Amino acid sequence: MSSVKFDHIDRKILHILQNNAKITNAQLSKEIGLSPAPTLERVKKLENSGVIVSYHAKLDPHEVGLGVSTFVQVTLIGHKKKYIDAFINKISEIPEVVECHHITGQGDFMLKVVASDIPSYQRLMLEEISEIDEIDSMESIIILQTFKDSRGVPIPEHIVLQNGI
Structure with missing residues (x-):
């Protein structure tokens, strides 16, 4: 580096x-x-x-019919690599899951999920996400309003690059 x-x-x-x-x-x-x-x-x-x-x-979710955004904290049944890999593979196939972060703390993953409305969100959670075998528990947090949504990052004076360039 x-x-x-x-x-x-x-x-x-x-x-x-x-x-x-x-x-x-x-x-x-x-x-x-x-x-x-x-x-x-x-x-x-x-x-x-x-x-x-x-x-x-960058699209406005409401303008394309996505009125509900949530964060979902997921705890897996175990921390073995096979559980993590299987979960990531399955969650990657669900288009409404727009972000997936491996986290520390109480849960194992934090998802950002979008849906058109509450019934659509409920169907997604009950019929798709909760059916993932590697999930032990989930906690949903509905986003009421977003005050800052910056995709940009602060630009430091220098950066360490992984590829040595």
């Missing part, structure tokens, strides 16, 4: 792209004060090094 230092231009590029991934290279180059070729070169370097992983369109 090596430490890569970002200069102020790299940090500005990352900040801009996190806020607007649709920005053109020409507009990005204007905003950071470089010509298009070196701007593109810097973006490619950030992509190739693994700092930029992907680009997304």
Whole structure:
């Protein structure tokens, strides 16, 4: 592993792209004060090094008919690798589970689940998620309102990359 230092231009590029991934290279180059070729070169370097992983369109869940969002804390029947792997494989096949985090504390996993309404959520929980054999217990937390939903992350002065770039 090596430490890569970002200069102020790299940090500005990352900040801009996190806020607007649709920005053109020409507009990005204007905003950071470089010509298009070196701007593109810097973006490619950030992509190739693994700092930029992907680009997304962020959707409004309510506008696409997903009115219920929940967090579900899951405890497995055991901590053996076979239980964890089986659970992850099964939960990955359920599109309404939009996030799955392995956690410490009382539970083993924290899921973020979206559904169109409470009856749909109940059906999903009863007919799909609770039918996963590796689950011992679950606790649901319904999200009433979201005040901050930032997909961006703070940009540090440097980053340690796994691939040594």
